[in-house]
Amino acid sequence: MEHFDDPRLTAMGLLSEAFSGVEAKLAPALSEEGLSVVDFDALIRLARSPGRRLRMSDLAAQTSLSTSGITRVVDRLERSGLVERVACATDRRTSYAAITGEGVERLARVVPRHLDDIDRWFTGLLSPEQLDVFLAALRKIRDAVRPCATAGAAGAGRTEHDGPAESSGDAH
Amino acid sequence: MEHFDDPRLTAMGLLSEAFSGVEAKLAPALSEEGLSVVDFDALIRLARSPGRRLRMSDLAAQTSLSTSGITRVVDRLERSGLVERVACATDRRTSYAAITGEGVERLARVVPRHLDDIDRWFTGLLSPEQLDVFLAALRKIRDAVRPCATAGAAGAGRTEHDGPAESSGDAH
DNA sequence: CCCAATTAGTTGACACGGGGATTATTTCGC
């Protein structure tokens, strides 16, 4: 008599299980290089940003952490020497988080295995056509649900295309 | 010159952003009824389980929390009167978490709005065909990545079909 | 039978992240 088995619940459960499951598969490889999933996410977003740096708030928006959360993440990464804070010349309130050379090296060391893992546990499981539809769907959802996850990626000259900075946000 | 913009990274970023974004959209409605996302997940899995109860470890496996994590969740839910611990007659080590009448009522009060939200921010954004492919892909990934998220759902008489208990796990 | 190994659940210490208050700086209305 209860309606606790609605297909929408099933869909949501599937999404949640798939995501957290994949993430759990990816974590160990990162962890071996001393990075958490969050660390990696922050680092790679910095590495792909113009000037290899982002304002704290923009990094927060991109990683969907709170600004206080990102303060702590950058604290840790700075302590490890992978990131440094850089003062902004024109606005003394803001500081940039900039990935260091060491940070880039660390990324370079982790990425190959990480890509491999993503392929093994996610993209490689789907046929190319299936993957296309899947990603289009994700993009549709992402755009609906995170209108402003793009902070800091834009700036002069950014055009409307699916370029390198895609996952850190399309211009909108 | 750096390869930090691989399509696999993009795909993973998309998955992560979409999921966490959707979850963020769902949380407020649950929160209004005093439930966190985790609380809701635990309650609904109990509600759909045979006898409306699960062993602590099985609930942990289904929710992908650690057993110690589930201890605390059930502590909270029990304090709120939505769940109760029931001793197992045949094995004095195990205890069941059983959803109470009050718990079911609470669920019933939240679910309609919750389903609405899922539809608004997820399933409703996709065309029926797109949704089909999307869910099939999720299922494929989920099965690869969480071979044993099924604990407690099986038992005698469960057949291989996409029935009500789907998201809490297929027999495998 | 009985002791070692396994299994279920809880507990303590800790790391992590969110929310709100706080400080410093900038912007804007007037």
Place this chain on the structure above:
DNA sequence: GCGAAATAATCCCCGTGTCAACTAATTGGG
């Protein structure tokens, strides 16, 4: 220009979840 409002980042407090250690109960090999 100046004071009020907005914005950037940080800090404190707290809830949440993990890992490791622990307790209790069960199972299995000799």
